Amino acid sequence: xxxxxxxxxxxxxxxxxxxxxxxxxxxxxxxxxxxxxxxxxxxxxxxxxxxxxxxxxxxxxxxxxxxxxxxxxxxxxxxxxxxxxxxxxxxxxxxxxxxxxxxxxxxxxxxxxxxxxxxxxxxxxxxxxxxxxxxxxxxxxxxxxxxxxxxxxxxxxxxxxxxxxxxxxxxxxxxxxxxxxxxxxxxxxxxxxxxxxxxxxxxxxxxxxxxxxxxxxxxxxxxxxxxxxxxxxxxxxxxxxxxxxxxxxxxxxxxxxxxxxxxxxxxxxxxxxxxxxxxxxxxxxxxxxxxxxxxxxxxxxxxxxxxxxxxxxxxxxxxxxxxxxxxxxxxxxxxxxxxxxxxxxxxxxxxxxxxxxxxxxxxxxxxxxxxxxxxxxxxxxxxxxxxxxxxxxxxxxxxxxxxxxxxxxxxxxxxxxxxxxxxxxxxxxxxxxxxxxxxxxxxxxxxxxxxxxxxxxxxxxxxxxxxxxx
Amino acid sequence: xxxxxxxxxxxxxxxxxxxxxxxxxxxxxxxxxxxxxxxxxxxxxxxxxxxxxxxxxxxxxxxxxxxxxxxxxxxxxxxxxxxxxxxxxxxxxxxxxxxxxxxxxxxxxxxxxxxxxxxxxxxxxxxxxxxxxxxxxxxxxxxxxxxxxxxxxxxxxxxxxxxxxxxxxxxxxxxxxxxxxxxxxxxxxxxxxxxxxxxxxxxxxxxxxxxxxxxxxxxxxxxxxxxxxxxxxxxxxxxxxxxxxxxxxxxxxxxxxxxxxxxxxxxxxxxxxxxxxxxxxxxxxxxxxxxxxxxxxxxxxxxxxxxxxxxxxxxxxxxxxxxxxxxxxxxxxxxxxxxxxxxxxxxxxxxxxxxxxxxxxxxxxxxxxxxxxxxxxxxxxxxxxxxxxxxxxxxxxxxxxxxxxxxxxxxxxxxxxxxxxxxxxxxxxxxxxxxxxxxxxxxxxxxxxxxxxxxxxxxxxxxxxxxxxx
Numbered sequence: 042x043x044x045x046x047x048x049x050x051x052x053x054x055x056x057x058x059x060x061x062x063x064x065x066x067x068x069x070x071x072x073x074x075x076x077x078x079x080x081x082x083x084x085x086x087x088x089x090x091x092x093x094x095x096x097x098x099x100x101x102x103x104x105x106x107x108x109x110x111x112x113x114x115x116x117x118x119x120x121x122x123x124x125x126x127x128x129x130x131x132x133x134x135x136x137x138x139x140x141x142x143x144x145x146x147x148x149x150x151x152x153x154x155x156x157x158x159x160x161x162x163x164x165x166x167x168x169x170x171x172x173x174x175x176x177x178x179x180x181x182x183x184x185x186x187x188x189x190x191x192x193x194x195x196x197x198x199x200x201x202x203x204x205x206x207x208x209x210x211x212x213x214x215x216x217x218x219x220x221x222x223x224x225x226x227x228x229x230x231x232x233x234x235x236x237x238x239x240x241x242x243x244x245x246x247x248x249x250x251x252x253x254x255x256x257x258x259x260x261x262x263x264x265x266x267x268x269x270x271x272x273x274x275x276x277x278x279x280x281x282x283x284x285x286x287x288x289x290x291x292x293x294x295x296x297x298x299x300x301x302x303x304x305x306x307x308x309x310x311x312x313x314x315x316x317x318x319x320x321x322x323x324x325x326x327x328x329x330x331x332x333x334x335x336x337x338x339x340x341x342x343x344x345x346x347x348x349x350x351x352x353x354x355x356x357x358x359x360x361x362x363x364x365x366x367x368x369x370x371x372x373x374x375x376x377x378x379x380x381x382x383x384x385x386x387x388x389x390x391x392x393x394x395x396x397x398x399x400x401x402x403x404x405x406x407x408x409x410x411x412x413x414x415x416x417x418x419x420x421x422x423x424x425x426x427x428x429x430x431x432x433x434x435x436x437x438x439x440x441x442x443x444x445x446x447x448x449x450x451x452x453x454x455x456x457x458x459x460x461x462x463x464x465x466x467x468x469x470x471x472x473x474x475x476x477x478x479x480x481x482x483x484x485x486x487x488x489x490x491x492x493x494x495x496x497x498x499x500x501x502x503x504x505x506x507x508x509x510x511x
Numbered sequence: 512x513x514x515x516x517x518x519x520x521x522x523x524x525x526x527x528x529x530x531x532x533x534x535x536x537x538x539x540x541x542x543x544x545x546x547x548x549x550x551x552x553x554x555x556x557x558x559x560x561x562x563x564x565x566x567x568x569x570x571x572x573x574x575x576x577x578x579x580x581x582x583x584x585x586x587x588x589x590x591x592x593x594x595x596x597x598x599x600x601x602x603x604x605x606x607x608x609x610x611x612x613x614x615x616x617x618x619x620x621x622x623x624x625x626x627x628x629x630x631x632x633x634x635x636x637x638x639x640x641x642x643x644x645x646x647x648x649x650x651x652x653x654x655x656x657x658x659x660x661x662x663x664x665x666x667x668x669x670x671x672x673x674x675x676x677x678x679x680x681x682x683x684x685x686x687x688x689x690x691x692x693x694x695x696x697x698x699x700x701x702x703x704x705x706x707x708x709x710x711x712x713x714x715x716x717x718x719x720x721x722x723x724x725x726x727x728x729x730x731x732x733x734x735x736x737x738x739x740x741x742x743x744x745x746x747x748x749x750x751x752x753x754x755x756x757x758x759x760x761x762x763x764x765x766x767x768x769x770x771x772x773x774x775x776x777x778x779x780x781x782x783x784x785x786x787x788x789x790x791x792x793x794x795x796x797x798x799x800x801x802x803x804x805x806x807x808x809x810x811x812x813x814x815x816x817x818x819x820x821x822x823x824x825x826x827x828x829x830x831x832x833x834x835x836x837x838x839x840x841x842x843x844x845x846x847x848x849x850x851x852x853x854x855x856x857x858x859x860x861x862x863x864x865x866x867x868x869x870x871x872x873x874x875x876x877x878x879x880x881x882x883x884x885x886x887x888x889x890x891x892x893x894x895x896x897x898x899x900x901x902x903x904x905x906x907x908x909x910x911x912x913x914x915x916x917x918x919x920x921x922x923x924x925x926x927x928x929x930x931x932x933x934x935x936x937x938x939x940x941x942x943x944x945x946x947x948x949x950x951x952x953x954x955x956x957x958x959x960x961x962x963x964x965x966x967x968x969x970x971x972x973x974x975x976x977x978x979x980x981x
Contacts, residue, residue, distance in 0.1 A: 225687030374848030
C-alpha cells in the first residue's frame with residue numbers, strides 16, 4: 042500500500058458494493074477505466090410488487106429505457122417482476138418470462154443488483170428488503186411504513202453488506218426532498234421542517250375550505266374519487282404522516298427518529314365552523330408534519346395547524362404535497378409536487394435507480410442516514426404554540442369573565458377573543474392565545490371544561506409556524 | 512482485460528478525474544478500498560473572489576468544517592482565497608497565509624482539486640474556469656453569465672480533462688434545481704419550465720401588487736433596500752433571467768441553449784394600472800422564464816405574464832425565486848427558496864462541493880449537460896398565448912367596433928372586454944384574447960395603433976401558462 046497517495050488530490054470509490062468478483066479482475070477493470078473514457082456499467086433490476094407503483098416503474102423502465110441509458114451511461118435492464126398475481130393484464134406489453142410469483146427468482150439471481158420493493162405493507166416488505174440487502178443487492182423502495190419502522194436496521198444492514206438503500210418515493214411521492222436533504226442541502230443545519238405530506242388529508246381540508254363542507258361529507262367525496270381508502274384511518278388519523286415525518290426528520294436532523302415518539306392528531310375533529318373561523322382570522326387549516334431542531338431535543342408532531350393564508354404552504358391545494366424547510370444557510374425553501382399516484386411515485390423510484398447509476402459507488406448508506414446519534418424528543422407538554430379555542434357556553438352574564446379568569450390563572454395570555462350569541466341560550470366564544478406551553482393550555486382547558494357555564498370545548502387547534510403573528 | 516466481468520453486477524468509477532498519480536499506485540489504492548470499509552478522500556478548495564458569495568462560502572467552509580467532513584466522509588480543506596483586495600477586513604478570522612492576490616497560487620497548487628469561482632462577471636471568470644479545468648481541477652461556480660455564455664465550452668473542457676464543473680448557485684440561489692434536473696428528475700422528460708428566477712424583479716412586482724405603487728417609485732425603494740443595483744438594467748430588462756433560462760433549459764431539455772435565442776422583455780413598462788386590471792381578472796403579474804418542450808422545437812422566452820392568482824407561482828413574493836417544472840411522470844412540481852444573498856448562494860456552492868464529495872467519481876460532466884444535440888428554437892412569432900391589451904381611445908361611438916373589427920380580421924378571438932370612460936373625452940378599453948399566434952396579434956396591434964380613434968396601445972401583457980382558463 043502506498044500511504045502517501047492517500048493525501049493526494051484524488052477521490053476513490055469507497056463502497057464498491059457491486060463488486061462480487063475477485064480483486065484481480067477488478068484491477069484489470071479499473072485499469073480499463075483509465076484507458077477508455079467511460080465504462081458502461083450494468084444495472085439489472087428486479088421489481089417486487091406489480092400494483093399501482095410497480096406498474097408505473099415497469100412502464101418507465103420499459104418505455105424510456107433508451108433515454109435512461111443515454112442519460113446515465115449505464116445499461117438499465119428490467120429482468121424480473123414478482124407478484125402473487127401474474128395473470129391480470131396490466132395493459133403493458135412485457136418481455137416473455139419476466140413475470141414470476143417467486144421472490145427467490147430475484148434474490149437468487151446474481152445478475153440482479155437493484156431490487157425495487159413496491160409491495161407496500163410491513164412484514165413481507167421487510168423480509169424482501171432484508172433478503173436483498175443481505176445478498177448485497179441495492180434496494181429502492183417506496184414503502185414509508187417499513188422505512189419508518191425499520192430504516193435504521195436496513196441502513197446498518199446495507200452498510201454491513203456494502204450496498205445501498207434509497208427510498209425517495211416514501212416521502213412526498215415525486216418530490217426529491219430526501220435526495221436534496223442528503224446532498225445539495227447538506228451544507229445546512231436544518232432548523233425546521235413543516236410538511237404537507239399526506240395527499241388524502243390535504244385534499245379533504247382543501248375541499249372543506251373551498252366548499253364550506255363538513256368532514257364526513259368531504260371524506261365520502263374523497264373516497265368516491267379514489268383519494269381516500271375505504272378504511273381511511275391510516276390517513277385521516279395521521280399515521281401515514283408520522284411515518285413520513287420519522288423518515289424526513291431522520292435525514293434532516295441526522296438522527297434516528299422512532300415514529301412512536303411523534304405526537305399525532307388527525308383531522309377527524311375539524312369542522313366547517315373551524316375552517317370558517319380560521320378564514321376570518323386570515324388563516325388556512327392544514328395538517329402538518331412538524332420537526333423543530335432545538336439545541337437539546339427535537340420537537341416532532343403531526344396535527345392540524347392554522348397557518349397564515351399568505352404562507353406558501355397555504356396555497357398547496359388538492360392532493361399536492363409540499364415540504365417547507367428552513368436551513369441555517371439556505372433560509373426558507375419549499376419543495377412542492379404530487380405526493381402520490383402511479384407515475385409521480387414511479388418517477389421517484391426510477392430517479393433513485395438513476396441516482397445509483399450516477400453515483401456509481403453506492404455512497405448513500407452512510408452514517409448520516411438514520412444516524413446512530415440519538416436525540417431526545419421534546420414531550421408535547423413542553424411544546425410552545427399559540428392556540429385557537431372555540432367553546433360553546435351558556436349565553437349568560439359573567440361567562441366570559443370565568444373563562445378569562447381560568448386562562449389568567451394558568452398563565453395563558455389571550456391575543457384575540459370573539460363571542461357570538463347563538464340560539465337556545467347558548468353562545469360561541471372563539472379565542473386565539475399568545476404562545477404558551479402545551480401543559481399550561483391543557484390545564485386551563487381541563488378547568489374550563491369543568492366550568493358549569495361551559496357546555497363544551499368544541500375546538501382546540503394549534504396556530505402558526507413557530508413565530509407569532511403580530 | 513477480463514471482458515466477461517464487464518457484464519457482471521458491479522459498478523466502476525468512470526471518470527477518475529482526480530487521478531494525477533501513475534496507475535500502479537491507483538491499483539494499490541483501489542485494493543485498499545476492498546480491505547478497508549471507507550477511504551477518506553481529500554477535498555482541497557481554492558476560492559477565487561472574496562465578495563458577498565465568497566464570504567458566505569468561506570464562512571461555511573471554516574465554521575462548519577467538522578460537520579461537512581462528518582457528513583461527506585471526506586476531509587474538506589480551504590487552502591486559498593484569492594481576491595485583488597485582501598486588506599479589507601471581512602470580519603472572518605482566517606488562517607494565516609490563506610489570502611492571495613495571485614490566481615496562480617491556486618492554479619499551480621497540485622493539492623487544490625476544487626476551484627470555487629465566485630468573482631462574477633465574464634472575462635476574468637472565464638479565464639479562471641478555463642485554467643482550472645485545463646489543470647484537471649473541478650470547478651464550482653455561482654456565475655450565471657459565464658455559464659450561460661460558455662457552459663458548453665466548459666463542459667467539453669471538463670470532459671476532456673476528466674473533471675467536473677458544477678454551478679447550482681447560478682440559478683435560483685440556494686434552490687437545488689439543477690441537481691434535481693440532473694439526478695432525481697432524470698426519469699422524466701421535462702415538458703415545461705416556468706421560473707421566477709430574478710429576485711429583484713419579483714420584489715418590484717410584489718411590492719407594486721401589494722402597495723399599488725408604480726414601477727419607477729418601487730425601483731427606487733428596491734434600490735434603497737439593496738434589492739436592486741444602481742444600474743438596474745441587467746435585472747429589470749430581463750438579461751439576468753435569460754442567462755438563467757439558458758442554463759435551466761440546457762439541463763432540462765438536454766440540449767445547448769444559446770441565450771441570444773431567448774425572447775426577452777423586461778418589466779419597465781408594467782404600470783400600477785396593469786396590476787390593478789390583472790387583479791380584477793383574478794391574475795397576478797410575474798416576470799417568468801419560460802421553456803416549453805415541443806416535439807420539433809423549444810419555446811424559450813422571458814417576459815411578464817398574468818398568471819392565475821391561485822397558481823403556486825403567484826404566491827412567490829418578495830425576492831424569493833421558484834421554478835415550476837412539469838415532468839412526464841412527475842407531473843407538476845415546484846422548488847421555492849431564496850434566489851440570492853450571501854448565505855443562500857453559498858449554501859448552493861458548498862452543496863456542490865459536498866456533491867463532489869458524495870459522488871466521489873466526477874460523473875457530472877456528462878453528455879446530458881449542455882448536450883451536444885442542438886434543438887431548434889421557436890420564433891416568438893410562432894408562440895401561442897393569450898394576451899391582455901389595454902388601449903386608450905377616443906370616447907366616441909363606433910370605437911369598440913373598429914377595434915373588434917381589426918381583431919376579427921386578424922383571427923384574434925376576444926375572450927373578455929371592458930370599456931371604462933375616462934376624463935378628457937378618452938376611454939380605456941381592456942381586452943383579454945383567446946390563445947393566438949404572436950404574429951397575428953402583432954399584425955392586429957399594428958393596425959390598431961394606426962386607427963385614428965386609438966390614442967395609444969398602453970399595455971400588451973401575455974396571459975396564462977399555456978392552458979387557457981375557462
